[in-house]
Amino acid sequence: MNRLMLATAALAGFMTALPAAAQFAKPEDAIKYRKGAFTVMAAHFGRVAAMANGKIPFDAKAAADNAEIATMMSKLPYTAFTEGTDKGETRAKPEIWAENDKFKAAASKMQDEMAKLNAAAKTGDMGTIKAAVGAVGQSCKACHDNYRKD
Protein backbone atom coordinates (compact mmCIF):
# COMPACT_ATOMS: atom_id res chain seq x y z
CA MET A 1 0.00 0.00 0.00
CA ASN A 2 1.26 3.46 -0.77
CA ARG A 3 0.74 6.39 1.55
CA LEU A 4 -2.49 7.57 0.00
CA MET A 5 -4.00 4.11 0.14
CA LEU A 6 -3.20 4.05 3.82
CA ALA A 7 -4.83 7.45 4.18
CA THR A 8 -8.07 6.24 2.70
CA ALA A 9 -8.06 3.03 4.68
CA ALA A 10 -7.53 5.07 7.82
CA LEU A 11 -10.30 7.52 7.04
CA ALA A 12 -12.73 4.80 6.08
CA GLY A 13 -12.32 3.24 9.47
CA PHE A 14 -12.48 6.56 11.20
CA MET A 15 -15.52 8.07 9.59
CA THR A 16 -17.75 5.08 10.18
CA ALA A 17 -16.90 5.41 13.87
CA LEU A 18 -18.02 9.04 14.09
CA PRO A 19 -21.26 9.61 15.98
CA ALA A 20 -23.77 11.25 13.67
CA ALA A 21 -25.58 13.28 16.29
CA ALA A 22 -24.77 16.52 18.07
CA GLN A 23 -21.94 17.57 15.83
CA PHE A 24 -23.52 20.77 14.56
CA ALA A 25 -24.74 23.64 16.73
CA LYS A 26 -27.32 24.84 14.23
CA PRO A 27 -29.14 23.19 11.29
CA GLU A 28 -27.61 25.74 8.88
CA ASP A 29 -24.14 24.70 10.02
CA ALA A 30 -24.87 21.08 9.06
CA ILE A 31 -26.25 22.17 5.69
CA LYS A 32 -23.21 24.33 4.95
CA TYR A 33 -20.88 21.53 6.01
CA ARG A 34 -22.41 18.84 3.84
CA LYS A 35 -22.54 21.19 0.84
CA GLY A 36 -18.88 22.00 1.36
CA ALA A 37 -17.91 18.34 1.61
CA PHE A 38 -19.86 17.48 -1.56
CA THR A 39 -18.26 20.42 -3.39
CA VAL A 40 -14.74 19.31 -2.51
CA MET A 41 -15.54 15.70 -3.37
CA ALA A 42 -17.09 16.70 -6.71
CA ALA A 43 -14.06 18.80 -7.64
CA HIS A 44 -11.67 15.90 -7.17
CA PHE A 45 -13.97 13.31 -8.73
CA GLY A 46 -14.57 15.73 -11.59
CA ARG A 47 -10.87 15.78 -12.45
CA VAL A 48 -10.79 12.00 -12.79
CA ALA A 49 -14.02 12.05 -14.80
CA ALA A 50 -12.61 14.75 -17.10
CA MET A 51 -9.64 12.50 -17.83
CA ALA A 52 -11.90 9.50 -18.40
CA ASN A 53 -14.01 11.55 -20.81
CA GLY A 54 -10.99 12.92 -22.65
CA LYS A 55 -11.67 16.51 -21.61
CA ILE A 56 -8.24 16.86 -20.03
CA PRO A 57 -5.10 14.81 -20.72
CA PHE A 58 -4.77 11.58 -18.78
CA ASP A 59 -2.22 11.77 -15.98
CA ALA A 60 -2.10 8.51 -14.05
CA LYS A 61 -0.69 10.01 -10.86
CA ALA A 62 -3.13 12.92 -10.85
CA ALA A 63 -6.01 10.51 -11.46
CA ALA A 64 -4.95 8.32 -8.56
CA ASP A 65 -4.39 11.26 -6.21
CA ASN A 66 -7.70 12.90 -7.03
CA ALA A 67 -9.59 9.64 -6.70
CA GLU A 68 -8.01 9.21 -3.29
CA ILE A 69 -9.16 12.61 -2.06
CA ALA A 70 -12.63 12.08 -3.53
CA THR A 71 -12.85 8.78 -1.67
CA MET A 72 -11.86 10.37 1.60
CA MET A 73 -14.34 13.20 1.08
CA SER A 74 -17.12 10.71 0.28
CA LYS A 75 -17.06 9.64 3.93
CA LEU A 76 -17.82 13.10 5.32
CA PRO A 77 -21.16 14.59 4.27
CA TYR A 78 -23.61 12.04 5.60
CA THR A 79 -23.11 12.85 9.27
CA ALA A 80 -24.70 16.20 8.44
CA PHE A 81 -28.13 15.00 7.29
CA THR A 82 -29.40 15.35 10.81
CA GLU A 83 -32.98 15.94 11.89
CA GLY A 84 -34.15 19.50 11.26
CA THR A 85 -31.80 20.10 8.34
CA ASP A 86 -34.49 19.68 5.69
CA LYS A 87 -35.29 23.42 5.74
CA GLY A 88 -33.27 26.45 4.73
CA GLU A 89 -30.61 26.76 2.03
CA THR A 90 -30.83 23.16 0.95
CA ARG A 91 -32.19 21.14 -1.92
CA ALA A 92 -32.51 18.06 0.27
CA LYS A 93 -35.88 16.36 -0.21
CA PRO A 94 -37.98 15.22 2.77
CA GLU A 95 -37.62 11.64 1.48
CA ILE A 96 -34.10 11.64 2.98
CA TRP A 97 -35.65 11.45 6.42
CA ALA A 98 -38.92 9.72 5.45
CA GLU A 99 -37.08 6.74 3.93
CA ASN A 100 -33.77 7.15 5.67
CA ASP A 101 -32.68 3.53 5.25
CA LYS A 102 -32.99 3.82 1.49
CA PHE A 103 -31.11 7.13 1.53
CA LYS A 104 -28.31 5.59 3.58
CA ALA A 105 -28.12 2.67 1.17
CA ALA A 106 -27.82 5.10 -1.74
CA ALA A 107 -25.07 6.98 0.09
CA SER A 108 -23.24 3.71 0.78
CA LYS A 109 -23.56 2.78 -2.87
CA MET A 110 -21.81 6.00 -3.89
CA GLN A 111 -19.09 5.47 -1.30
CA ASP A 112 -18.56 1.92 -2.53
CA GLU A 113 -18.38 2.97 -6.17
CA MET A 114 -15.96 5.77 -5.29
CA ALA A 115 -13.76 3.27 -3.44
CA LYS A 116 -13.83 1.08 -6.55
CA LEU A 117 -12.82 4.05 -8.67
CA ASN A 118 -10.01 4.69 -6.23
CA ALA A 119 -8.76 1.15 -6.76
CA ALA A 120 -9.26 1.46 -10.51
CA ALA A 121 -7.31 4.71 -10.65
CA LYS A 122 -4.32 2.97 -9.12
CA THR A 123 -4.23 0.47 -11.97
CA GLY A 124 -3.60 3.32 -14.41
CA ASP A 125 -5.73 1.46 -16.95
CA MET A 126 -8.03 3.87 -18.74
CA GLY A 127 -10.68 1.28 -19.59
CA THR A 128 -10.98 0.27 -15.94
CA ILE A 129 -11.05 3.89 -14.82
CA LYS A 130 -13.70 4.84 -17.36
CA ALA A 131 -16.02 2.06 -16.24
CA ALA A 132 -15.55 3.02 -12.59
CA VAL A 133 -16.14 6.71 -13.32
CA GLY A 134 -19.38 5.75 -15.04
CA ALA A 135 -20.52 3.74 -12.03
CA VAL A 136 -19.74 6.60 -9.65
CA GLY A 137 -21.60 9.00 -11.91
CA GLN A 138 -24.64 6.74 -11.92
CA SER A 139 -24.60 6.49 -8.12
CA CYS A 140 -24.40 10.29 -7.86
CA LYS A 141 -27.28 10.70 -10.31
CA ALA A 142 -29.45 8.10 -8.60
CA CYS A 143 -29.18 9.92 -5.29
CA HIS A 144 -29.72 13.35 -6.85
CA ASP A 145 -32.77 12.11 -8.80
CA ASN A 146 -34.40 10.72 -5.69
CA TYR A 147 -33.21 13.00 -2.92
CA ARG A 148 -32.27 16.39 -4.34
CA LYS A 149 -34.71 19.04 -5.57
CA ASP A 150 -34.08 20.45 -9.04
Added chain:
Amino acid sequence: MNRLMLATAALAGFMTALPAAAQFAKPEDAIKYRKGAFTVMAAHFGRVAAMANGKIPFDAKAAADNAEIATMMSKLPYTAFTEGTDKGETRAKPEIWAENDKFKAAASKMQDEMAKLNAAAKTGDMGTIKAAVGAVGQSCKACHDNYRKD
Protein backbone atom coordinates in the same frame (compact mmCIF):
# COMPACT_ATOMS: atom_id res chain seq x y z
CA MET B 1 1.64 5.72 14.22
CA ASN B 2 -2.03 4.93 14.19
CA ARG B 3 -4.10 4.84 11.02
CA LEU B 4 -5.21 8.45 11.20
CA MET B 5 -1.68 9.67 11.71
CA LEU B 6 -0.72 7.77 8.59
CA ALA B 7 -3.60 9.40 6.80
CA THR B 8 -2.39 12.88 7.61
CA ALA B 9 1.21 12.09 6.80
CA ALA B 10 0.08 10.74 3.46
CA LEU B 11 -2.09 13.74 2.66
CA ALA B 12 0.56 16.21 3.69
CA GLY B 13 2.95 14.70 1.20
CA PHE B 14 0.28 14.49 -1.43
CA MET B 15 -1.17 17.96 -1.28
CA THR B 16 2.15 19.74 -1.50
CA ALA B 17 2.72 17.82 -4.73
CA LEU B 18 -0.53 19.01 -6.33
CA PRO B 19 -0.10 21.55 -9.10
CA ALA B 20 -1.98 24.73 -8.22
CA ALA B 21 -2.90 25.74 -11.74
CA ALA B 22 -5.57 24.57 -14.14
CA GLN B 23 -7.58 22.61 -11.61
CA PHE B 24 -10.76 24.67 -11.89
CA ALA B 25 -12.72 25.31 -15.07
CA LYS B 26 -14.21 28.59 -13.87
CA PRO B 27 -13.20 31.13 -11.20
CA GLU B 28 -16.48 30.54 -9.35
CA ASP B 29 -15.66 26.84 -9.12
CA ALA B 30 -12.40 27.65 -7.34
CA ILE B 31 -14.17 30.03 -4.97
CA LYS B 32 -16.85 27.48 -4.12
CA TYR B 33 -14.21 24.80 -3.60
CA ARG B 34 -12.04 26.79 -1.21
CA LYS B 35 -15.08 27.93 0.77
CA GLY B 36 -16.21 24.34 1.06
CA ALA B 37 -12.80 23.16 2.21
CA PHE B 38 -12.58 25.93 4.82
CA THR B 39 -16.10 25.11 6.03
CA VAL B 40 -15.30 21.44 6.55
CA MET B 41 -11.99 22.30 8.21
CA ALA B 42 -13.64 24.82 10.51
CA ALA B 43 -16.33 22.34 11.56
CA HIS B 44 -13.76 19.78 12.67
CA PHE B 45 -11.41 22.30 14.27
CA GLY B 46 -14.43 23.86 15.97
CA ARG B 47 -15.22 20.61 17.76
CA VAL B 48 -11.73 20.44 19.23
CA ALA B 49 -11.89 24.13 20.16
CA ALA B 50 -15.28 23.62 21.82
CA MET B 51 -13.75 20.90 24.00
CA ALA B 52 -10.75 23.09 24.82
CA ASN B 53 -13.07 25.92 25.80
CA GLY B 54 -15.30 23.68 27.90
CA LYS B 55 -18.33 24.18 25.68
CA ILE B 56 -18.69 20.46 25.06
CA PRO B 57 -17.38 17.58 27.17
CA PHE B 58 -13.81 16.50 26.48
CA ASP B 59 -13.57 13.24 24.59
CA ALA B 60 -9.95 12.38 23.83
CA LYS B 61 -10.70 10.15 20.87
CA ALA B 62 -13.13 12.62 19.29
CA ALA B 63 -10.61 15.43 19.79
CA ALA B 64 -7.86 13.43 18.11
CA ASP B 65 -10.09 12.32 15.24
CA ASN B 66 -11.42 15.79 14.56
CA ALA B 67 -7.95 17.35 14.73
CA GLU B 68 -6.83 14.78 12.19
CA ILE B 69 -9.56 15.67 9.70
CA ALA B 70 -9.00 19.39 10.26
CA THR B 71 -5.31 18.87 9.51
CA MET B 72 -6.05 17.01 6.32
CA MET B 73 -8.54 19.66 5.25
CA SER B 74 -6.02 22.44 5.97
CA LYS B 75 -4.00 21.22 2.98
CA LEU B 76 -6.81 21.68 0.46
CA PRO B 77 -8.05 25.26 0.05
CA TYR B 78 -4.91 27.07 -1.08
CA THR B 79 -4.74 25.52 -4.54
CA ALA B 80 -7.95 27.44 -5.23
CA PHE B 81 -6.67 30.99 -4.76
CA THR B 82 -5.83 31.14 -8.44
CA GLU B 83 -5.61 34.27 -10.57
CA GLY B 84 -8.99 35.72 -11.41
CA THR B 85 -10.70 34.40 -8.29
CA ASP B 86 -10.70 37.76 -6.48
CA LYS B 87 -14.12 38.68 -7.87
CA GLY B 88 -17.55 37.21 -7.32
CA GLU B 89 -18.96 35.50 -4.24
CA THR B 90 -15.80 35.87 -2.21
CA ARG B 91 -14.48 37.94 0.65
CA ALA B 92 -10.90 37.42 -0.49
CA LYS B 93 -8.97 40.70 -0.47
CA PRO B 94 -6.76 41.74 -3.42
CA GLU B 95 -3.78 41.61 -1.05
CA ILE B 96 -3.84 37.81 -1.44
CA TRP B 97 -2.50 38.24 -4.96
CA ALA B 98 -0.66 41.56 -4.44
CA GLU B 99 1.50 40.12 -1.65
CA ASN B 100 1.15 36.45 -2.45
CA ASP B 101 4.33 35.37 -0.65
CA LYS B 102 3.05 36.82 2.60
CA PHE B 103 -0.34 35.18 2.07
CA LYS B 104 1.30 31.82 1.43
CA ALA B 105 3.39 32.24 4.57
CA ALA B 106 0.23 32.96 6.58
CA ALA B 107 -1.41 29.88 5.08
CA SER B 108 1.62 27.75 5.96
CA LYS B 109 1.55 29.12 9.48
CA MET B 110 -2.03 27.93 9.90
CA GLN B 111 -1.19 24.53 8.44
CA ASP B 112 1.77 24.21 10.81
CA GLU B 113 -0.27 25.20 13.85
CA MET B 114 -3.00 22.77 12.85
CA ALA B 115 -0.43 19.99 12.53
CA LYS B 116 0.81 20.88 16.03
CA LEU B 117 -2.76 20.72 17.32
CA ASN B 118 -3.08 17.35 15.69
CA ALA B 119 -0.01 16.14 17.60
CA ALA B 120 -1.28 17.78 20.78
CA ALA B 121 -4.68 16.14 20.47
CA LYS B 122 -3.01 12.74 20.42
CA THR B 123 -1.43 13.38 23.81
CA GLY B 124 -4.92 13.66 25.34
CA ASP B 125 -3.55 16.38 27.63
CA MET B 126 -6.02 19.23 27.89
CA GLY B 127 -3.44 21.88 28.71
CA THR B 128 -1.42 21.02 25.62
CA ILE B 129 -4.54 20.90 23.47
CA LYS B 130 -5.77 24.25 24.80
CA ALA B 131 -2.51 25.98 23.97
CA ALA B 132 -2.47 24.47 20.49
CA VAL B 133 -6.11 25.43 19.86
CA GLY B 134 -5.22 29.00 20.82
CA ALA B 135 -2.32 29.06 18.38
CA VAL B 136 -4.49 27.75 15.55
CA GLY B 137 -7.14 30.32 16.37
CA GLN B 138 -4.56 33.12 16.22
CA SER B 139 -3.29 31.90 12.86
CA CYS B 140 -6.88 31.81 11.52
CA LYS B 141 -7.55 35.30 12.83
CA ALA B 142 -4.29 36.74 11.47
CA CYS B 143 -5.16 35.56 7.98
CA HIS B 144 -8.77 36.71 8.21
CA ASP B 145 -7.71 40.15 9.51
CA ASN B 146 -5.32 40.68 6.63
CA TYR B 147 -6.88 38.81 3.76
CA ARG B 148 -10.62 38.53 4.28
CA LYS B 149 -13.17 41.32 3.92
CA ASP B 150 -15.54 41.86 6.84
